[in-house]
Amino acid sequence: MSIVQYRGFAGVRLEAEVGGTDDDPAVLLIHGAGQTRAVWAGVADALVQAGRRVISLDMRGHGGSEWPADGRYDVEALVEDLRAVLAQLGSRPMVVAATLGGWIAGAALARDAALLASGLVLIDLPLRVDAAAAAHVDERLHEAGLLAPGQAQWDARLRDAFDPGEMAARFADVAANIMLPTLYVRGAMSELVSPDDAAAFVGSLPDGELVEVEDLALVVTDDCNDALGAHLIDFLERRAPRGMPEYRAGSDARTFRDALGCFATGVTVVTAVCPDGTPVGLTANSFTSVSLDPPLLLVCVANSAGTGAVLCEAERFAVNVLQIGQQPASNRFAGRGEDRFATTPWEIGEFGTPVLHGSLSSFECAREAVHPGGDHFILVGRVLKAIFEPRRDPLLYFRGKYRKLHFA
Ligand SMILES: Cc1cc2nc3c(=O)[nH]c(=O)nc-3n(C[C@H](O)[C@H](O)[C@H](O)COP(=O)(O)O)c2cc1C
Structure with missing residues (x-):
């Protein structure tokens, strides 16, 4: 993620956090009342992983954006800010906006929507402003005023700057003109928006869809990002699909290797003991489970590997599955020149094979079979003990690089 500055209405400086690559279709995230772009952190990550360019904007008077000296926080200024950012983006993003941000986005896209955006997602947006909704917005904005100066995440002057009732009324007037695929997201436990109001609103849109997020009252808060991310990605894939993937093809060795590299694997170190008692081992990701009963696994070892002869002959061997902290061990057992076992904590396991300390799992095996496999041989082991x-x-390991899990 990098920080990018945009020019808003009357030159006000607006700050955004941007992730993903320029070629990916863009998603512009607009936070709600009493929030900053930080609230989107989990969603932004998930969208980048799903191949989207994500621009997460702080509205004026919020977070890292300018808190203008003249205190202009009227609806007009906020709407024109958003239109200015949309014009500077260079591609038409999907606009995803929460509460207050949804009113602003709706007003900004009431004109020329199709020129500025590819779609709209409105989350937790109050559809009628009764006393409860007005109090909700007021309460969220009020929190800033309670903090010491310098700590506040948004300008306390925002609280007096706009009237939620007026914004909702303005939004109601323009909603029918939003000529974009529009997703309305309601927390299933919401007290601000009733299911009937949500359904009626979506029915009034030219191209609307409704989704409810289970068990939540407010969808956009710091800890609810997983469920929202999944709904957003589903909508984006259907309504703002990524371009056709560009395939590369060939019958050459490089293409074969690169295509194989698309299969993500774990990493193992396969170990055995030489007749003279010296341990040997090499890094291998060609590990596969074979059979449950009997318990069999296999690993493919290059005929040219220095360790190959020992592994081929050894009665017993072990497969150690590496955990995220063992990348140095993986490099050591794939590299040249270093004494692989001198700097790796290990011990002889119950069945006489070298077991690396701290591995995610280790399988002590008896050699079951060795099959030829081109320039590799296929070593099949019968598992004697697994830990x-x-x-x-x-x-x-994926596309020639070490990786870590993104999702727990
Ligand atoms: C992530 C990774 C996976 C590897 N997988 C295998 C494999 O499955 N089979 C293999 O023979 N070599 C594999 N290698 C290469 C060997 O670890 C490497 O050639 C090593 O230096 C062989 O050591 P040796 O010649 O001492 O036996 C892999 C290397 C890395 C980094």
């Missing part, structure tokens, strides 16, 4: 550690994350 594993249930909490740590694995070391992963």
